[in-house]
Amino acid sequence: MHMPLEDxxxxxxxxxxxxxxxxxxxxxxxxxxxCLNVMSSPGAGKTSLLERSLAALSSRWAMAVLEGxxxxxxxxxxxxxxxxxxxxxTTGRACHLDAAMVSGGLKLLQQxxxxxxxxxxxxxxxGNLVCPAEFAIGExxxxxxxxVTEGDDKPLKYPVMFREADCVLITKVDLLPHLPVDVERIExxxxxxxxxxxxxxxxxxxxxxxxxWHDWLGTQLNAxxxxxxxxxx
Amino acid sequence: xxxCLLLSMHEWKQQHAPRRPRVNRVHLxxxxxxxxxxxxxxxxxxxxxxxxxxxxxxxxxETVPLVGRCVRCQATxxxxxxxxxxxxxxxxxxxxxxxxxxxxxxxxxxxxxxATPPPTASCPTPAC
Numbered sequence: 001m002h003m004p005l006e007d008x009x010x011x012x013x014x015x016x017x018x019x020x021x022x023x024x025x026x027x028x029x030x031x032x033x034x035c036l037n038v039m040s041s042p043g044a045g046k047t048s049l050l051e052r053s054l055a056a057l058s059s060r061w062a063m064a065v066l067e068g069x070x071x072x073x074x075x076x077x078x079x080x081x082x083x084x085x086x087x088x089x090t091t092g093r094a095c096h097l098d099a100a101m102v103s104g105g106l107k108l109l110q111q112x113x114x115x116x117x118x119x120x121x122x123x124x125x126x127g128n129l130v131c132p133a134e135f136a137i138g139e140x141x142x143x144x145x146x147x148v149t150e151g152d153d154k155p156l157k158y159p160v161m162f163r164e165a166d167c168v169l170i171t172k173v174d175l176l177p178h179l180p181v182d183v184e185r186i187e188x189x190x191x192x193x194x195x196x197x198x199x200x201x202x203x204x205x206x207x208x209x210x211x212x213w214h215d216w217l218g219t220q221l222n223a224x225x226x227x228x229x230x231x232x233x
Numbered sequence: 234x235x236x237c238l239l240l241s242m243h244e245w246k247q248q249h250a251p252r253r254p255r256v257n258r259v260h261l262x263x264x265x266x267x268x269x270x271x272x273x274x275x276x277x278x279x280x281x282x283x284x285x286x287x288x289x290x291x292x293x294x295e296t297v298p299l300v301g302r303c304v305r306c307q308a309t310x311x312x313x314x315x316x317x318x319x320x321x322x323x324x325x326x327x328x329x330x331x332x333x334x335x336x337x338x339x340x341x342x343x344x345x346x347x348a349t350p351p352p353t354a355s356c357p358t359p360a361c
Contacts, residue, residue, distance in 0.1 A: 003344050004257070004342065004344055005254075005342070005343055005344055005345075006340050006341065006342045006343070007340060007341045007343070008339065008340045009245065009338045009339065009340060009341060010337060010338075010339065011241060011245075011337065011338045012241075012336060012337060012338075013234070013237055013238055013241060013261065013263075013336040013337060013338055014234075014237050014336055015241055015244075016237055016240035016241055016244065017237055017240075130268045131234075131268055133268060134234075134267065134268045134269075134336070156314050156317060156318070157314075159314065159318065160266060160267060160268055163266075163327075188317075191326055192317040192318050192319055192326045192327060193318055193326070193327055194326075195326040195328050196328075
């Protein structure tokens with residue numbers, strides 16, 4: 001027997017994760033670096049994007065990668081070959097990274113280097129267009145990828161991901177001549193759920209669009225870092 | 234998501250320590266513009282709480298519809314994926330969301346085990 005009581009909480013269901021994410025963010029700010037959460041479906045080209053961007057930007061900015069993967073170290077090994085510090089985070093059965101997993105990755109990263117020496121920390125999330133959109137990890141910016149091979153309807157089918165993204169990268173555009181896909185329609189659908197997000201069209205194979213994407217990164221870095229990022233010698 | 238809910242409930246329980254609440258019902262508000270499927274959450278909840286301090290509790294989910302506000306004319310509307318989420322009044326993209334992003338524990342119904350009253354001392358007076 002017990003007296004019936006009721007607590008009106010109004011508590012965010014993800015409050016526990018958000019507290020962790022806020023803690024991570026405080027570290028990122030103290031280290032004066034920009035943290036990006038890179039998300040997409042499996043196979044959209046996250047790792048290829050990072051390979052190309054890391055190689056192109058490593059002379060300008062000090063960078064590291066937290067590499068989320070469910071079971072393997074394959075992507076971490078690919079990125080490690082670029083010569084950038086990579087910390088793998090295997091999530092097991094979890095289909096997304098959460099703030100606690102990223103916190104664990106940061107502790108491993110700190111064993112290898114001083115994060116305060118970094119300009120840019122990339123977090124490659126697990127391939128999934130659903131759950132990663134809801135779980136903050138403390139990032140400054142969310143970047144979503146959508147490859148042209150996935151079709152133009154994905155922004156409407158998975159709207160939360162594209163609504164949350166600060167930047168959407170339409171990837172594999174070198175394949176457009178071979179596909180019955182209207183890239184203008186993809187971009188229209190993205191803007192229907194997120195009118196103000198930045199959108200770039202890229203090909204990691206040809207390099208198309210990477211200059212504009214890297215310029216956007218530089219703008220975000222300057223907005224986060226204080227004083228503004230210096231170009232490393 | 235179930236794990237996050239369990240963590241939040243654990244934090245709530247700590248607030249009542251050392252008393253041990255017995256939870257009857259957890260009431261959630263879940264927006265339709267989230268990544269949560271309410272039916273699936275109810276199923277995983279009932280599995281996850283078996284054998285725990287939350288065993289026997291009911292998860293009740295109130296769905297909150299997606300409502301947008303057209304930034305051109307300020308009218309509210311229900312964005313429809315089939316129509317590209319745009320406002321029917323001005324055909325404007327979905328810019329402002331009024332509701333539908335909720336992921337909230339609204340309330341917890343619970344009780345405390347009441348202590349068994351101590352046995353009344355027998356009266357030494359035979360007449361009683």
